[in-house]
Structures are given as C-alpha cells and as structure tokens.
Amino acid sequence: MLIRAVEVEGRGLVDVRIGADGRIAELGPCLAGPADVHGRGGALLPGLHDHHVHLTALAAATASVRVGPRDIRGPAGLAKALREGPPGEWVRAVGYHESVAGELDRWTLDAMVPDRPVRVQHRSGAMWFLNSAALRSAGLDDGADRDGRLWRSDERLRRLVPPVRLDLAGLGLRAARRGVTGFTNADPRPAPGLARTLAVLPQRVVVMGVDATAPVKIMLDDQSLPTPTGLADTVAGARPRPVAVHCVTRVQLLVTLLALEQAGPVEGDRIEHGAVIPDEVLPWLRRLAVTVVTQPHFPVERGREYATDVSPDDRPHLYRCRSLAEAGIPPAAGTDAPYGTSDPWAVMRAAVAREDGEAVTAHAALRLFLGAPEQPARTRRLAVGSPADLCLLHVPLHEALDVLSADLVRAAYVGGRAITP
Structure with a gap:
C-alpha cells in the first residue's frame, strides 16, 4: 500500500509505502507507483x-447502567436509574461514588430495588455492592459478605453471577x-x-x-x-x-x-x-x-x-x-x-x-x-522497518495539537490494514 503526501514528524511531507509484511518499506518524497491513499497533507502518526x-470491563459497560457523579444525583436518581435498568434478570451498574448517594450496602439497595438482583460497582473498580436478591441468587446470602459489600471479588463473582454481554x-x-x-x-x-x-x-x-x-x-x-x-x-x-x-x-x-x-x-x-x-x-x-x-x-x-x-x-x-x-x-x-x-x-x-x-x-x-x-x-517514530500501526489525521500536526480531538482522525491501520470503516 502506498500512502501519498502525508506529514511525518521530522521528515516533512513524504510518501509512505507499506510492504506485504505489514511494515513500512519505504518513506520519502515522490515514491513510485499509484497512491492507494492520498493523505492530502494530514499528519501520519504511530497509532x-x-x-x-x-x-472486558469496558466492553461490559455498554450493558451496564452508569451511576457516577456526572450521570445521576442523589438517592432518588440512583433508585430511578437502577429500577429502569436494561431488561434482563440482573441489573449491573458501574461508576458509583459516595458523593452520589452515600455509602451503599444490601439494605440501602433493597430500599431502592427489592425484587430484582442488583450489583453496583464502585468507581475505583475495587468494590461491588449487592442487594439481597443478588446475594441470594449468587449463594452469598448467609456468608461473610452478607452486608452486600464485596471487596476485590471480580474473580469470584465471575463464577457466581450471569455473564454480561x-x-x-x-x-x-x-x-x-x-x-x-x-x-x-x-x-x-x-x-x-x-x-x-x-x-x-x-x-x-x-x-x-x-x-x-x-x-x-x-x-x-x-x-x-x-x-x-x-x-x-x-x-x-x-x-x-x-x-x-x-x-x-x-x-x-x-x-x-x-x-x-x-x-x-x-x-x-x-x-x-x-x-x-x-x-x-x-x-x-x-x-x-x-x-x-x-x-x-x-x-x-x-x-x-x-x-x-x-x-x-x-x-x-x-x-x-x-x-x-x-x-x-x-x-x-x-x-x-x-x-x-x-x-x-x-x-x-x-x-x-x-x-x-x-x-x-x-x-x-x-x-x-x-x-x-x-x-x-x-x-515510537515512523521509520523503515517499523510496524505499520498508524493513525492518519485530516490535518497537519500543528493544527491537531491545537485541539487534540478524535474528530481529526481520518483512518487507523494495524500492520498496514485499515481498521476504520
């Protein structure tokens, strides 16, 4: 693949050829051959x-309710968000901080959602809070975790609660x-x-x-x-x-x-x-x-x-x-x-x-x-022999540095293969 007319830091405006091995094969001005991509002067960066x-926690977040300080406010807001959680047996909520509605335990959550298993993850990722329905379903109702506060328990919960999409x-x-x-x-x-x-x-x-x-x-x-x-x-x-x-x-x-x-x-x-x-x-x-x-x-x-x-x-x-x-x-x-x-x-x-x-x-x-x-x-810097894991911007680097926005990304490549539609 030949990418024409891109700005590479330290090299100015150049063409970049990517070999069949997914690495940069040539880098310089006016490389021979037709362009597969014309950069139009945009910056080409390492990806x-x-x-x-x-x-996996990030991939599960789309099936979870956001209950952080910037998502909801107060006990009433938390209760509403949990009750209106996505369909399914369990409600999984993430991003909680005490500034939303104070300290949580099974009884606090029971008052909000008494009849559906609920688990809420603290923003730190270190703590899960389960209501009584969730504790019963997970077989934890009469153990050391009966208050519904489970510290560093991700590994254990993977075996006890339904998987998340x-x-x-x-x-x-x-x-x-x-x-x-x-x-x-x-x-x-x-x-x-x-x-x-x-x-x-x-x-x-x-x-x-x-x-x-x-x-x-x-x-x-x-x-x-x-x-x-x-x-x-x-x-x-x-x-x-x-x-x-x-x-x-x-x-x-x-x-x-x-x-x-x-x-x-x-x-x-x-x-x-x-x-x-x-x-x-x-x-x-x-x-x-x-x-x-x-x-x-x-x-x-x-x-x-x-x-x-x-x-x-x-x-x-x-x-x-x-x-x-x-x-x-x-x-x-x-x-x-x-x-x-x-x-x-x-x-x-x-x-x-x-x-x-x-x-x-x-x-x-x-x-x-x-x-x-x-x-x-x-x-990492772009050079002959380096992996063609690349980020192509719409604009030159100095313009991109003024705004630092993902909106300026035109395409991304891994091993010379486009991963953006």
Missing part, C-alpha cells in the same frame, strides 16, 4: 497505544475511530482464556500476566500490604519478566520502591497509576529507571471528589505528569477505562488543561500514548 485499560466489536470500532491501534490490558488476575477473547479486537493487545513479553501485574491494597521483603520475593518470582505494580497510595509506592531496590529492577518495570508521588521519591524513581504509567486526567475528571476524599498532604502530588518528565522520568498514560474516559484524546486535553502545576504541552500529551507497548516511555 495510539492505551497503556493501561481493562478491556461484551460489546468487543463496538469497543474496537470506537477505539479505531480514535486512532487507537493497541491496548495493554491491566487486569491483575486475567480470566481464563482472556487473550483468546480479546483476539477478536482489530487492535494489537498486550495482556499483562499472560503474554510472554508483558509485565506481571501486582495488585497492592493498604489493608493487605506486604512487607518490602515480601513484595521483593514476589517481584523476584516474576523475573526475568518485568512487573507492573499498582500504586495508588503513598505507602504502596514506598513499599514498591523498597522492594524493587531489594529485588533489583529490570528494564520494563512499571508503576501503575502513581496516584501519589511525593517530591522526595522522584530521584529514587529515576535511579531505578521505572516507568510511571499514570492517568493525568483523573484530577480533572474527579477534582470535586478529590477535594474531599484525598488528604491535603497528598493533593499536591496526585497523578503527576510534568514534574515526572522534568525529573527525568518520562511518563506514559493509560485511560484506565472504564474507570476513566476511554478516549485518549480527552486524556490529552485534560493533561494540557491541568491547573495544579502538572500541565504539559500538547505535544508532550500526545507522546503519552505514542510509547512502545513493552516500553511505554520510549516514543
């Missing part, structure tokens, strides 16, 4: 890669239209056969803990936090593979850095989220050469809730971006969808718009999603 996403076709199409050509699925305990399930997506998918080149995901919670030595043993057990450690609190990050120091870091080690990164650990992160895969949009999306939920000592250190780069720790980004927006361009706009000293330039925001899947902080 966007979402470095941290939960694909996964709209993987719609997910893949929506992502392609945004120029996304790859995902890193970040589930801590992938479901059996997950890689096969996700193989229907047109994008390239890296599954943590499954693919041989992918990092091993390590989940941390303050309630069950290991000692640094215990975590170092877990890290050593994963070697020679890198690890991706979930760190959303200050103590989780400190334990992780101590463990990596003890076990010895390897190329590809990652901190997932890095929700709280104090100034004093920045040199430590740089010395260990770990990558921080963060969500710079969360302080923008969740600012109102963070103002009350987060300790004042931690608020200046939330989801850092600019200060990481300035400290020599190039960040990368993942949407964390469905727990955040699934649109990388919206993440970029939020990263540029932050008002807490962590804002980055539009170009730096774009690079957050241009990293290599196995090395998210290493920016």
Whole structure:
C-alpha cells in the first residue's frame, strides 16, 4: 500500500509505502507507483497505544447502567436509574461514588430495588455492592459478605453471577475511530482464556500476566500490604519478566520502591497509576529507571471528589505528569477505562488543561500514548522497518495539537490494514 503526501514528524511531507509484511518499506518524497491513499497533507502518526485499560470491563459497560457523579444525583436518581435498568434478570451498574448517594450496602439497595438482583460497582473498580436478591441468587446470602459489600471479588463473582454481554466489536470500532491501534490490558488476575477473547479486537493487545513479553501485574491494597521483603520475593518470582505494580497510595509506592531496590529492577518495570508521588521519591524513581504509567486526567475528571476524599498532604502530588518528565522520568498514560474516559484524546486535553502545576504541552500529551507497548516511555517514530500501526489525521500536526480531538482522525491501520470503516 502506498500512502501519498502525508506529514511525518521530522521528515516533512513524504510518501509512505507499506510492504506485504505489514511494515513500512519505504518513506520519502515522490515514491513510485499509484497512491492507494492520498493523505492530502494530514499528519501520519504511530497509532495510539492505551497503556493501561481493562478491556472486558469496558466492553461490559455498554450493558451496564452508569451511576457516577456526572450521570445521576442523589438517592432518588440512583433508585430511578437502577429500577429502569436494561431488561434482563440482573441489573449491573458501574461508576458509583459516595458523593452520589452515600455509602451503599444490601439494605440501602433493597430500599431502592427489592425484587430484582442488583450489583453496583464502585468507581475505583475495587468494590461491588449487592442487594439481597443478588446475594441470594449468587449463594452469598448467609456468608461473610452478607452486608452486600464485596471487596476485590471480580474473580469470584465471575463464577457466581450471569455473564454480561461484551460489546468487543463496538469497543474496537470506537477505539479505531480514535486512532487507537493497541491496548495493554491491566487486569491483575486475567480470566481464563482472556487473550483468546480479546483476539477478536482489530487492535494489537498486550495482556499483562499472560503474554510472554508483558509485565506481571501486582495488585497492592493498604489493608493487605506486604512487607518490602515480601513484595521483593514476589517481584523476584516474576523475573526475568518485568512487573507492573499498582500504586495508588503513598505507602504502596514506598513499599514498591523498597522492594524493587531489594529485588533489583529490570528494564520494563512499571508503576501503575502513581496516584501519589511525593517530591522526595522522584530521584529514587529515576535511579531505578521505572516507568510511571499514570492517568493525568483523573484530577480533572474527579477534582470535586478529590477535594474531599484525598488528604491535603497528598493533593499536591496526585497523578503527576510534568514534574515526572522534568525529573527525568518520562511518563506514559493509560485511560484506565472504564474507570476513566476511554478516549485518549480527552486524556490529552485534560493533561494540557491541568491547573495544579502538572500541565504539559500538547505535544508532550500526545507522546503519552505514542510509547512502545513493552516500553511505554520510549516514543515510537515512523521509520523503515517499523510496524505499520498508524493513525492518519485530516490535518497537519500543528493544527491537531491545537485541539487534540478524535474528530481529526481520518483512518487507523494495524500492520498496514485499515481498521476504520
């Protein structure tokens, strides 16, 4: 395939030929042969890669009721949304935060929907709330979970509740239209056969803990936090593979850095989220050469809730971006969808718009999603021999950086094959 007259960063206006092997074969002005696609001067970029996403949860979101702070307000609004949920035996709701209607348990949900199984997921993804009908149906009515609050129970619930329809076709199409050509699925305990399930997506998918080149995901919670030595043993057990450690609190990050120091870091080690990164650990992160895969949009999306939920000592250190780069720790980004927006361009706009000293330039925001899947902080560039995973824009790069919108995506290609209609 020959793509004519596209702007490639660092090369100006060129033609790009893609070989039968799905890689860039030639790149230069006035290549011979008829054009298969005329770029009309639009920018041709490496395809966007979402470095941290939960694909099956995102695919299930279309069959779920949205009950987050920006979807509904108050107990009456929550009750109405749950009662009017889509047809079927169960109601599955996602995105809940206490600012909507306070703390939830089985009895609170029973008052809203007494006669139909309901399960509501907290916005963090860490907690499910079930009403009495749901607990009875799942066989949990008289056990330790009888209050209806199930912590880190996704794996168990998969065996106990009816499966949810996964709209993987719609997910893949929506992502392609945004120029996304790859995902890193970040589930801590992938479901059996997950890689096969996700193989229907047109994008390239890296599954943590499954693919041989992918990092091993390590989940941390303050309630069950290991000692640094215990975590170092877990890290050593994963070697020679890198690890991706979930760190959303200050103590989780400190334990992780101590463990990596003890076990010895390897190329590809990652901190997932890095929700709280104090100034004093920045040199430590740089010395260990770990990558921080963060969500710079969360302080923008969740600012109102963070103002009350987060300790004042931690608020200046939330989801850092600019200060990481300035400290020599190039960040990368993942949407964390469905727990955040699934649109990388919206993440970029939020990263540029932050008002807490962590804002980055539009170009730096774009690079957050241009990293290599196995090395998210290493920016991919178009060159002869590189995979033809591409995002073609309607406009030159400088115009795109002014708006950072998915509306500017004209086409996406994986291995030289168009994945957009």
